[in-house]
Amino acid sequence: MRVLRWNELDATARTEALRRPAQVVGQEVRATVADILEAVEREGLAAVVDATERLDGIRREDPLLTEGEIDAAVARVPAEVRAAITAAADNLRAFHAPGGYTPYLREVVPGLVCERAVRPVRTVGLYVPAGSAPLPSTALMLGVPAVLAGCPEIVVCTPPTADGGADPTVVASCVELGLRRIAVVGGAQAVGAMAFGAPTGQEGQSGGIPRCDKIFGPGNTFVTEAKRQVAGLQGGPGIDLPAGPSEQLVIADSGADPVWVAADLLSQAEHGPDSQVLCVSDDGKLLDAVAAELDRQAAELPREETVRAALEASRLVLTRDLQEAVAVSNEYAPEHLILAVRAPRALLDDVEVAGSVFLGDHTPESLGDYCSGTNHVLPTSGAARYTGGVTLASFQLSMTVQSATPAALGEMGPTAVTLARAEGLEAHARAVTRRLEGDAR
Numbered sequence: 001m002r003v004l005r006w007n008e009l010d011a012t013a014r015t016e017a018l019r020r021p022a023q024v025v026g027q028e029v030r031a032t033v034a035d036i037l038e039a040v041e042r043e044g045l046a047a048v049v050d051a052t053e054r055l056d057g058i059r060r061e062d063p064l065l066t067e068g069e070i071d072a073a074v075a076r077v078p079a080e081v082r083a084a085i086t087a088a089a090d091n092l093r094a095f096h097a098p099g100g101y102t103p104y105l106r107e108v109v110p111g112l113v114c115e116r117a118v119r120p121v122r123t124v125g126l127y128v129p130a131g132s133a134p135l136p137s138t139a140l141m142l143g144v145p146a147v148l149a150g151c152p153e154i155v156v157c158t159p160p161t162a163d164g165g166a167d168p169t170v171v172a173s174c175v176e177l178g179l180r181r182i183a184v185v186g187g188a189q190a191v192g193a194m195a196f197g198a199p200t201g202q203e204g205q206s207g208g209i210p211r212c213d214k215i216f217g218p219g220n221t222f223v224t225e226a227k228r229q230v231a232g233l234q235g236g237p238g239i240d241l242p243a244g245p246s247e248q249l250v251i252a253d254s255g256a257d258p259v260w261v262a263a264d265l266l267s268q269a270e271h272g273p274d275s276q277v278l279c280v281s282d283d284g285k286l287l288d289a290v291a292a293e294l295d296r297q298a299a300e301l302p303r304e305e306t307v308r309a310a311l312e313a314s315r316l317v318l319t320r321d322l323q324e325a326v327a328v329s330n331e332y333a334p335e336h337l338i339l340a341v342r343a344p345r346a347l348l349d350d351v352e353v354a355g356s357v358f359l360g361d362h363t364p365e366s367l368g369d370y371c372s373g374t375n376h377v378l379p380t381s382g383a384a385r386y387t388g389g390v391t392l393a394s395f396q397l398s399m400t401v402q403s404a405t406p407a408a409l410g411e412m413g414p415t416a417v418t419l420a421r422a423e424g425l426e427a428h429a430r431a432v433t434r435r436l437e438g439d440a441r
Contacts, residue, residue: 001291003284003316006328018332020381021245021274021313033188033225040192045208048198051189058160062200063183063193064208065166070180073171082172085136088371089176092144095373100149100392111408117399123153123210124395125194125237126179127217130159130186134167141375141390142216143177149395154179155209157194159186183209191215191226195237211237216390218243218377240390244380246271248365249334249354251325251347252290254283256340260361261286262293264338265314266307267366269298273309278332280317280325287316326350333384336365353384409435 004017039047045063053059065073074082105115126142129135139156146154156174158166166184174182185193192198197211215227215237224243231239248268252261265277281287298307319325322341329337330352337354339347344359351357355378356368369376378389404412413432420428 001316003287006319036188037192041196045198048189048193058164063185065182073168076168077172085173085176091373096145096392101396101398111405113403115401119397120150121214121395123212124151125212125215126156128158129219130167136169136173137370139170139173141377145392146395147177155181157183157185157190160184188222188226195230214238216240245274247276248336249278249329250338252281252340255342258289258293261290269307269310270303275310276313278315280328282321284318333382335378335380355379355384
């Protein structure tokens with residue numbers, strides 16, 4: 001990889017250096033997704049079953065795993081993996097528990113009380129990918145805050161394995177959290193099932209995949225496009241955030257270990273050929289060493305072809321100093337940011353935008369992906385400029401509540417009347433004046 005010298009680039013070249021790989025959703029993908037969603041909305045479960053057979057080669061008349069299938073899947077997971085799942089879940093619970101909305105109450109004037117009430121989202125759907133690699137960690141990242149929030153109804157959708165079941169580690173992660181409503185369905189048909197509902201049995205009976213108020217989880221192009229389409233429907237579900245390809249930026253100083261820096265970059269590059277990684281440093285020799293390590297370590301990886309494709313759109317950037325390196329990062333707004341510097345906390349205050357930040361040489365991004373306790377469902381494609389990742393609050397609703405005594409209405413009512421008439425909304429004004437004037441007819 002060639003080192004880009006930031007101070008030798010003009011504004012156009014800088015913009016190009018930080019450009020993500022083009023994410024083109026072709027008309028064929030849009031049309032295919034729209035057709036699947038239309039069929040699921042019209043036909044329900046039958047369309048979900050047919051799409052799963054056509055696209056995945058698996059036909060299950062009822063996509064929900066039975067209790068026997070769940071127990072059998074968990075029994076196939078090695079004890080050390082189950083222990084790791086428990087340890088990761090414990091850390092996630094500890095970190096996320098205090099992160100929800102806080103109810104509060106204020107008496108803004110005597111007799112006029114305003115408050116915030118917090119409720120869980122009633123029905124949530126969690127999508128756990130299992131394409132090129134199953135992601136039990138995603139089941140934990142989504143399931144822990146959903147359970148902590150107290151969501152009354154939670155369904156997990158995950159693509160089928162070759163034998164028609166679900167990946168055992170995904171199932172074990174769900175069971176760790178007490179989630180046993182697991183549907184073996186993936187792709188756009190899974191999103192459609194969660195958006196419109198795909199019930200089983202007689203009308204009015206509980207079963208199958210419920211219509212969800214909000215859908216969470218990453219996925220491939222078809223899943224992402226399906227989430228986008230259903231979220232745009234009138235009365236459609238909410239979604240967590242638009243999930244794009246993985247990305248990581250490492251700021252490294254002269255004391256950083258190029259072996260470790262390269263390993264961090266490759267950990268995200270192996271997600272997919274459209275992933276992107278950047279290393280920004282004030283030390284040219286360090287960047288040269290990282291470039292050599294990337295080439296050497298990539299050759300050792302099972303997913304070498306994927307990694308090398310991702311590296312084609314990746315960057316090594318030389319800056320004047322570390323403060324300029326942080327400025328480059330803020331412009332890029334990375335999903336993951338590693339501060340591989342001697343004094344990482346000294347730089348942290350200058351970091352304005354990033355999905356998740358990892359401080360120092362001994363905090364690889366992989367910890368956040370699996371077990372540190374933070375969440376790995378994070379904003380990509382520059383969305384860190386305006387939103388954060390999934391938290392407990394993502395599974396909650398915040399309602400405002402107010403109550404007024406007659407005296408409080410007498411004090412604040414005229415203010416409402418004045419503003420309503422300033423807006424030309426006389427009915428608004430009269431909803432107050434009729435009370436103030438005692439008109440109860």
